Amino acid sequence: MPTLLLSPNDQMWVNKVIDIFNSHEPVVLPTETVYGLAAPVSSDVAVARIYEIKERPTFNPLIMHVKEEWDLSQWAEIGDVEKKLISLFWPGPLSLLLKKKGVSDLVTAGSKKVVLRAPAHPVFREVLDAWGAPLVAPSANSSTKLSATTAAGVLADLGEKIVAIVDGGTCEWGVESTIVEVVGDKVSILREGAISKEDLEKHGFSLSVSTKTESTPGSQLKHYTPSVPLYFFENEADWASSSSKSSLYLKVLSSDSSLSFEGRNIETLSQSNNYKEAASKLFEFLRTAQAQYTEIRVLKTQDVSLGRAINDRLLRASQR
Numbered sequence: 001m002p003t004l005l006l007s008p009n010d011q012m013w014v015n016k017v018i019d020i021f022n023s024h025e026p027v028v029l030p031t032e033t034v035y036g037l038a039a040p041v042s043s044d045v046a047v048a049r050i051y052e053i054k055e056r057p058t059f060n061p062l063i064m065h066v067k068e069e070w071d072l073s074q075w076a077e078i079g080d081v082e083k084k085l086i087s088l089f090w091p092g093p094l095s096l097l098l099k100k101k102g103v104s105d106l107v108t109a110g111s112k113k114v115v116l117r118a119p120a121h122p123v124f125r126e127v128l129d130a131w132g133a134p135l136v137a138p139s140a141n142s143s144t145k146l147s148a149t150t151a152a153g154v155l156a157d158l159g160e161k162i163v164a165i166v167d168g169g170t171c172e173w174g175v176e177s178t179i180v181e182v183v184g185d186k187v188s189i190l191r192e193g194a195i196s197k198e199d200l201e202k203h204g205f206s207l208s209v210s211t212k213t214e215s216t217p218g219s220q221l222k223h224y225t226p227s228v229p230l231y232f233f234e235n236e237a238d239w240a241s242s243s244s245k246s247s248l249y250l251k252v253l254s255s256d257s258s259l260s261f262e263g264r265n266i267e268t269l270s271q272s273n274n275y276k277e278a279a280s281k282l283f284e285f286l287r288t289a290q291a292q293y294t295e296i297r298v299l300k301t302q303d304v305s306l307g308r309a310i311n312d313r314l315l316r317a318s319q320r
C-alpha cells in the first residue's frame with residue numbers, strides 16, 4: 001500500500017490518524033524538532049511495529065509524548081526542579097528522564113526510568129488532544145541513519161513501510177530535543193539538543209558534569225550515519241587538506257572559516273551565522289549531499305549554544 005499523505009489542511013486528517021492508531025499502526029507526525037514515528041503507548045502491537053519499521057534494537061527505549069497539562073504523576077515521579085523545568089520549557093524541545101510509575105516495559109525497554117516530553121508542534125498537539133493519552137515517538141528514520149526534518153526526507157528513508165504521514169513542512173529546530181535528568185538539585189544534560197546549556201543556565205539551573213556512557217540516552221556513538229563517509233575536522237587546515245572534486249566541504253557557519261576553495265564544492269549551512277538556521281538545515285542537507293558526493297568533509301563549529309548539538313550529531317555521523 002502506498003503511504004497515505006495527509007495535510008493538516010485536509011478535512012478529517014486527525015480522524016484518519018486516530019483510525020490508524022486504532023488499527024495498531026504508527027503514523028509519522030511532525031514535531032518542532034524532527035519528524036516522529038508516533039504510536040499509542042497503550043498499543044503494544046503499534047509500539048512493536050515502531051521497532052520493526054525503524055529496525056531499532058529492542059533494548060533502545062522510546063520517549064513518551066504528553067500534554068503538559070495532563071496529570072504526569074500517573075507515569076513518573078516529578079520533583080520540584082523537574083516541575084520548574086516543565087513550567088519554563090514545556091511545551092517545547094526538552095525531554096526529562098524520570099523514575100517511572102506504571103509505564104510498560106516495552107516503552108522503556110525494561111528500564112525503571114521513562115523519558116517524558118511535551119512537544120510544541122500544533123499538529124502533534126492536536127493528535128494528542130484527539131487521542132487523549134500518551135504517544136511514543138522516536139525520530140522517524142531507520143535506526144542509526146539520519147533523522148528527518150521534512151516529509152520527503154522521511155519517505156526517502158522509510159518509504160512504504162509507513163502507513164501514513166502528516167506533512168507539517170520543515171521542522172523548526174532540526175535537531176532533537178535535549179534530554180536531561182535532575183540529580184539532586186542539579187541538571188545533567190544526557191543528550192545535547194534544541195535547548196542549549198546556556199538556555200538552562202540563563203534560568204538559574206546549575207548543571208552537573210554529565211557522565212555520559214554509550215548507554216546514556218542518545219549516546220550511541222554510531223548514529224546519524226550518511227551513506228557516504230563523513231569526516232569531521234576540528235582543524236581548518238586538515239579539513240581543507242585534500243582536493244577531491246567529488247568531495248563536499250561543509251561548514252556550519254560562514255564565520256567558521258574564511259578559506260577560499262577554488263574549483264571545489266563548498267557549502268555553508270548558515271550564511272548569516274545563525275545556529276538555528278544551520279540546525280534546521282542539517283539533516284536534509286546531509287541526506288541530499290550523500291547522493292551527490294563521494295565524501296562529506298565537515299569543519300567543527302564552536303561548542304556554544306546550538307553549535308554543541310550540531311557538533312554532537314556531526315561527530316556521531318562520522319563514526320563508521
Ligand code: TXA
Pocket residue numbers: 031033034035036037060061062063093095097108111113114115117119137138139140175176177178179216217218219
Ligand atoms: O526531539 C525528539 O526528542 C524526537 C521527536 C520525534 O520527539 N524524538 C527522538 O526520539 O529523538 P529517539 O527515540 O530518536 O531518541 C530518544 C533517545 C534515544 O537515544 C533513547 O535511547 C533515549 O532517548 N531514551 C528514551 N527513553 C529512555 C529511557 N527510559 N532511558 C534511557 N534512555 C531513553
Ligand code: MG
Pocket residue numbers: 138139147
Ligand atoms: Mg533518533
